[in-house]
Amino acid sequence: ELSFNFYAGSCPGAELIVRNTVRSASSSDPSVLGKLLRLIFHDCFVQGCDGSVLIRGNGTERSDPGNASLGGFAVIESVKNILEIFCPGTVSCADILVLAARDAVEALGGPVVPIPTGRRDGRVSMAANVRPNIIDTDFTVDKMINIFSSKGLSVHDLVVLSGAHTIGAAHCNTFNSRFKLDPKGNLELIDASLDNSYAQTLVNKCSSSLDPTTTVVDNDPETSSTFDNQYYKNLLAHKGLFQTDSALMEDDRTRKIVEILANDQESFFDRWTESFLKMSLMGVRVGEEGEIRRSCSAVN
Ligand code: HEM
Ligand SMILES: [Ca+2]
Ligand SMILES: [Ca+2]
Known part of the structure; x- marks a missing residue:
């Protein structure tokens, strides 16, 4: 029931408004692009792509510590505010999220993924569903594959979507357990x-800042502002930032895919287009299900 250009009749400017708002938000704060791309992962994996990640309040997904470092909410809300003026009650927050993530990738030089629209917004958002x-x-790779396959995504999708880490940034506390300093201040690798x-x-x-929960480091040490296949080259060079990135090199099933994508950006873009689309269709609500929220941060 989703279709390309679902809003052609009801809100013809919808996709353009999303795109322009993402562009202008990123010109004052480039870090929103990575945040928007990460948001869609955290929305779609919890209860499907239904905007559940956006709801504010006690006990919602957004309140869970696992979602504490998410961002980009203000961009989604400002798209929504504009759309509510032009076509009130028409465009779902779930669609805005997917389109904004798609546009963030494009803004950094990645492929433009055609996205069918018509997703409806969910009414439920529970912190307990996040972790x-x-x-x-x-x-481990096995655990990642299991979660992906429980969502209808393949090993291939896992490796391809992990390529999102070619952009954006991460807080030190997400990777600093991979090494420690001995009493003399010398580096000791815990993860070899x-x-x-x-x-x-x-x-x-x-260590230039005392607080690992506020300091951020680029996900991709080479080209963190370009959506390219550098992520896979980094993995080959043992420069994956998260343990879960490096782990893709340790399993035959995933390493083979990493090697292909590292050598062929064209093929990464083609694969990305397929896998991103697949993720964007997970558990969508359509037709009369759910609702069209008036504000993305609260159910109607
Ligand atoms: C496969 C398992 C994955 C793990 C374990 C993982 C983990 C993480 C972690 C820990 C961060 C840093 C968060 C922070 O400190 O602020 C991060 C950032 C990010 N992740 Fe993932 N991620 C995974 C998959 C994905 C997928 C599937 C996508 C999207 C398709 C994605 C997109 C991003 C982006 C764009 C950022 C940068 C966010 C920013 O710049 O603020 N990740 N990820
Ligand atoms: Ca969701
Ligand atoms: Ca990059």
């Missing part, structure tokens, strides 16, 4: 799959 569905950085000099760079960046 069982979102992958943590200490997961990490390149030594890269680890040293990370230590230096993270």
Whole structure:
């Protein structure tokens, strides 16, 4: 029941408004692009792509510690505010989220993924649903594959969608358990799959500030503002930032895919287009299900 250009009749400017708002928000704060792309992962994996991640309040997904570092909400809300003026009660927050993530990738030089629209917004958002569905950085490849397959996504989708880490940033506390400093201040690798000099760079960046929950480091040390296949080249060079990134190199099933994508950006873009679309269709509500929220941060 989703269709391309679902809003052609009811709100013809919808997709353009999303795109322009993402562009202008990113010109004052480029960090929103990574945040918007991450948001869709955290929305779609919990109860499907229904905008449940956007709801504010006690006990909602957004209140869960697993979602504490999400951002980009203000961009979604400002798109929604504009759309409510032009076509009130028409465009779902679930669609806005997917379109905004699609546009964030485009803004950084990635492929434009044609996205069917018509998703409806969910009315439920529970913190308890976050951690069982979102992958943590200490997961094994098997565990990641299991979560992906429980959502109808393949090993291939796992490796391709992890390529999102070619942009954006991460807080030091998401990777600093991979190394420690001995009493003399020298680096000790806890996770030997990490390149030594890269680890040293990370230590230096993270120790320049005392608070690992506020300091951020680029996900992609080479081209963090370009959506390209550099992520896979980094993995080959043992410069994956999260344990879960490096882990993709340790399993035959995933390493083979990493090698292909590292050597062929064209093929990464084609694969991304397929896998991103697949993720954007997970558990969507259509027709009379759910609602069209008036504000993205609250149910009607
Ligand atoms: C496969 C398992 C995954 C794990 C374990 C994981 C983990 C993480 C972590 C820990 C961060 C840093 C958050 C912070 O400190 O602020 C992060 C950032 C990010 N993730 Fe993932 N992620 C995964 C998959 C994905 C997927 C599927 C996408 C999207 C398709 C994605 C997109 C992003 C983006 C764009 C950022 C940067 C956010 C920003 O710049 O604020 N991740 N991820
Ligand atoms: Ca959701
Ligand atoms: Ca990059």
